[in-house]
Amino acid sequence: MVSPNSKVILERDRLQTILDAIRAQGFRILGPTVRDEAIIYDDISRVEDLPIGWTDEQGAGRYRLCKRSDQAVFGFIGGAHSSKQFLFLPREMIWKVVREGKGFRFVDTQRDSAPLAFFGVRSCDLHAISIQDKVFMPVDPGYRARREKALIVAVQCGLAGKTCFCASMGTGPRATGDFDLALTEILEKQRHYFVVEIGTQRGAEIMEHVSHQAAAASDLEKAEAATRRALSQMGRTMEASDVKDLLYRNYEHPQWDDVARRCLTCANCTLVCPTCFCSSLEDATDLSGDQSERRRQWDSCFNLEHSYLHGGNIRSSPKARYRQWMTHKLATWQDQFGTSGCVGCGRCITWCPVGIDITAEVRAIRESEKRHGND
Amino acid sequence: MDPPWTQSDPLLTPRPYRVTRNRRELQDTVTLELESGDGAPLSFSAGQFNMLYLFGIGEVPISISGSPHEPDPLVHTIRSVGAVTKAICGLKRGQTLGVRGPFGKGWPLEAAIGQDLVLIAGGIGLAPLRPAVRQVIAQRDRYGKVSLLVGARTPKDLLYLAELKEWRSRFDLQVLITVDSAGADWRSHVGVVTMLISKAEFEAGETVAMICGPEVMMRFCVAELRKRGVVAENTYLSMERNMKCAVGYCGHCQFGPTFVCKDGPVFPLARIEPFFRMRGV
Numbered sequence: 001m002v003s004p005n006s007k008v009i010l011e012r013d014r015l016q017t018i019l020d021a022i023r024a025q026g027f028r029i030l031g032p033t034v035r036d037e038a039i040i041y042d043d044i045s046r047v048e049d050l051p052i053g054w055t056d057e058q059g060a061g062r063y064r065l066c067k068r069s070d071q072a073v074f075g076f077i078g079g080a081h082s083s084k085q086f087l088f089l090p091r092e093m094i095w096k097v098v099r100e101g102k103g104f105r106f107v108d109t110q111r112d113s114a115p116l117a118f119f120g121v122r123s124c125d126l127h128a129i130s131i132q133d134k135v136f137m138p139v140d141p142g143y144r145a146r147r148e149k150a151l152i153v154a155v156q157c158g159l160a161g162k163t164c165f166c167a168s169m170g171t172g173p174r175a176t177g178d179f180d181l182a183l184t185e186i187l188e189k190q191r192h193y194f195v196v197e198i199g200t201q202r203g204a205e206i207m208e209h210v211s212h213q214a215a216a217a218s219d220l221e222k223a224e225a226a227t228r229r230a231l232s233q234m235g236r237t238m239e240a241s242d243v244k245d246l247l248y249r250n251y252e253h254p255q256w257d258d259v260a261r262r263c264l265t266c267a268n269c270t271l272v273c274p275t276c277f278c279s280s281l282e283d284a285t286d287l288s289g290d291q292s293e294r295r296r297q298w299d300s301c302f303n304l305e306h307s308y309l310h311g312g313n314i315r316s317s318p319k320a321r322y323r324q325w326m327t328h329k330l331a332t333w334q335d336q337f338g339t340s341g342c343v344g345c346g347r348c349i350t351w352c353p354v355g356i357d358i359t360a361e362v363r364a365i366r367e368s369e370k371r372h373g374n375d
Numbered sequence: 376m377d378p379p380w381t382q383s384d385p386l387l388t389p390r391p392y393r394v395t396r397n398r399r400e401l402q403d404t405v406t407l408e409l410e411s412g413d414g415a416p417l418s419f420s421a422g423q424f425n426m427l428y429l430f431g432i433g434e435v436p437i438s439i440s441g442s443p444h445e446p447d448p449l450v451h452t453i454r455s456v457g458a459v460t461k462a463i464c465g466l467k468r469g470q471t472l473g474v475r476g477p478f479g480k481g482w483p484l485e486a487a488i489g490q491d492l493v494l495i496a497g498g499i500g501l502a503p504l505r506p507a508v509r510q511v512i513a514q515r516d517r518y519g520k521v522s523l524l525v526g527a528r529t530p531k532d533l534l535y536l537a538e539l540k541e542w543r544s545r546f547d548l549q550v551l552i553t554v555d556s557a558g559a560d561w562r563s564h565v566g567v568v569t570m571l572i573s574k575a576e577f578e579a580g581e582t583v584a585m586i587c588g589p590e591v592m593m594r595f596c597v598a599e600l601r602k603r604g605v606v607a608e609n610t611y612l613s614m615e616r617n618m619k620c621a622v623g624y625c626g627h628c629q630f631g632p633t634f635v636c637k638d639g640p641v642f643p644l645a646r647i648e649p650f651f652r653m654r655g656v
């Protein structure tokens with residue numbers, strides 16, 4: 001009998017049984033898988049669906065999938081996808097309206113879909129989920145329904161990428177909560193296995209159906225060592241403790257002009273960011289004209305129309321839009337939701353076509369203040 | 376087959392309202408009186424807004440312009456500036472539109488009890504202030520001196536003209552009206568509304584100012600009020616930003632650290648001052 005907060009061992013060759021146990025409880029399992037030369041998030045059912053033996057090299061504006069020399073199951077960082085697209089859907093109907101005589105009737109939507117299980121969620125992304133919870137849980141019944149049912153199997157990072165900076169943001173590399181189960185992969189010459197941390201009663205119930213062993217102190221020490229290894233590989237840093245005040249002081253800094261000359265306002269950064277939540281609403285009327293759907297889709301503060309008011313756009317310049325995005329992530333978000341809007345996952349750096357790096361932009365502003373003083 | 380539907384939240388899904396009256400105010404502006412499909416009037420406070428939805432066309436934020444103490448019918452004054460507002464202005468008696476709300480924080484009429492009031496409106500900005508004026512008149516003895524300063528482009532652009540005349544005839548209300556330009560028969564002020572601030576009667580230390588109009592106009596008003604000694608903590612503004620959801624999730628209405636839809640639209644200047652002074656925020 002396993003209980004929350006306990007730790008057990010699962011052999012690599014029994015990993016399939018955990019997927020089977022989750023499936024048996026009616027979950028749709030979403031996890032990392034290789035497609036079109038990248039690691040994406042999609043439906044998985046077998047261990048072979050996972051990116052076994054693959055890794056991904058990342059840098060500013062660069063992502064490359066490569067073969068590993070071993071058969072590690074979680075020996076990669078992760079791609080542009082995150083659980084965001086399954087909880088806060090890229091497109092969703094939020095209500096529809098049907099003509100009835102001279103008037104019309106509004107109908108709410110709420111699809112009863114299979115509960116979701118997210119397999120292989122990293123610590124940064126766990127934090128991103130709780131950040132989006134603050135935005136959507138109070139006001140979005142669709143999100144709330146999906147989120148409340150979701151099961152989370154985290155993976156403790158044993159390596160970090162060149163664009164990662166979760167350690168600076170206090171969001172990783174080790175996940176300390178908000179998961180049902182968390183796996184740490186231990187790959188040795190003789191033995192390949194996982195240390196499984198049980199986070200919740202639901203996690204414990206799943207482990208009831210999975211053959212496992214007791215964990216020895218040496219196993220737990222190996223799991224800690226994996227975290228230390230990830231920490232030592234962290235590719236980037238950001239001084240986050242006072243970044244809110246730094247940016248509030250520097251709305252008029254020349255660095256915004258500098259970054260605006262490089263930024264294409266393509267919105268890639270906002271789409272890959274696991275916390276970005278902007279959306280817009282549109283109507284789609286069917287051909288008969290008797291029914292219209294109100295649809296929500298992802299939007300981005302990099303789009304000119306985002307700030308449209310009759311008579312003009314508030315943020316008409318790329319400079320104003322980049323400043324809005326970065327200041328929101330790192331400063332105004334803290335006043336809005338009591339947390340940073342950035343978890344240091346590095347996706348915006350990796351997936352920016354021109355390699356703009358949020359950590360470098362902050363550093364440039366900070367260093368110019370040091371040179372010129374702040375008054 | 377239709378998916379299962381659940382009962383809706385009035386802040387998220389509109390309710391049908393029927394137009395009982397469409398009164399033309401100005402060439403491009405109408406006032407609609409609306410009756411709830413299920414009969415329950417929408418209670419609101421002065422300065423709050425609703426999202427008005429027109430079948431297949433879209434949804435826009437519009438302030439409530441009626442009296443908070445007489446919520447039935449629901450009253451909105453709309454200026455036609457684009458697709459949605461044009462279609463709403465064209466609604467006829469008996470036609471239906473969708474309403475969700477009310478949203479946001481309104482005018483600080485409770486906090487201002489015992490104070491002098493100066494209410495300043497530019498153009499359509501009188502529409503969101505009208506519920507405040509009506510509430511103040513209904514509870515006139517709660518406040519000190521009250522002045523209403525109204526600006527419009529020309530005499531033909533003055534909203535609620537009959538009502539303005541009625542307010543002007545009251546002895547307990549100072550109503551000053553100005554237009555940017557007028558013919559020889561105009562017998563009131565000519566010039567921008569900020570110019571009226573020096574003529575308004577109030578004791579600076581005990582005054583609450585409430586302003587609604589274009590952002591530039593509000594900037595000048597703020598400067599003029601400060602000259603007369605009204606501090607930022609006692610100066611309130613109604614802000615406008617693009618709005619989609621009105622409940623704080625779509626991100627469109629962000630203004631610095633605030634969401635205009637839920638933290639506003641009415642803000643004390645002290646809360647937004649650094650951002651109010653900047654462009655492109």
Ligand SMILES: Cc1cc2nc3c(=O)[nH]c(=O)nc-3n(C[C@H](O)[C@H](O)[C@H](O)COP(=O)(O)OP(=O)(O)OC[C@H]3O[C@@H](n4cnc5c(N)ncnc54)[C@H](O)[C@@H]3O)c2cc1C
Binds near residue numbers: 436
């Ligand atoms: C809190 C609040 C209260 C308002 N109260 C009133 C009122 O009482 N009377 C009135 O006539 N107008 C009011 N407005 C302005 C009104 O919402 C816009 O005129 C309207 O959205 C224009 O929509 P449109 O489709 O006709 O025009 P378009 O120019 O075609 O606009 C297209 C879309 O952009 C957005 N948009 C454009 N202008 C604005 C704007 N000023 N504010 C917010 N979103 C905008 C809307 O989503 C709109 O559908 C208010 C705005 C806000 C934010």
Ligand code: SF4
Binds near residue numbers: 275276341
């Ligand atoms: S801003 Fe960049 S690094 Fe921060 S959470 Fe978003 S994508 Fe990740």
Ligand code: SF4
Binds near residue numbers: 302356
């Ligand atoms: S920062 Fe990079 S990814 Fe983001 S909008 Fe600019 S060019 Fe695109």
Ligand code: FES
Binds near residue numbers: 622
């Ligand atoms: S209108 Fe959507 S967040 Fe304010």
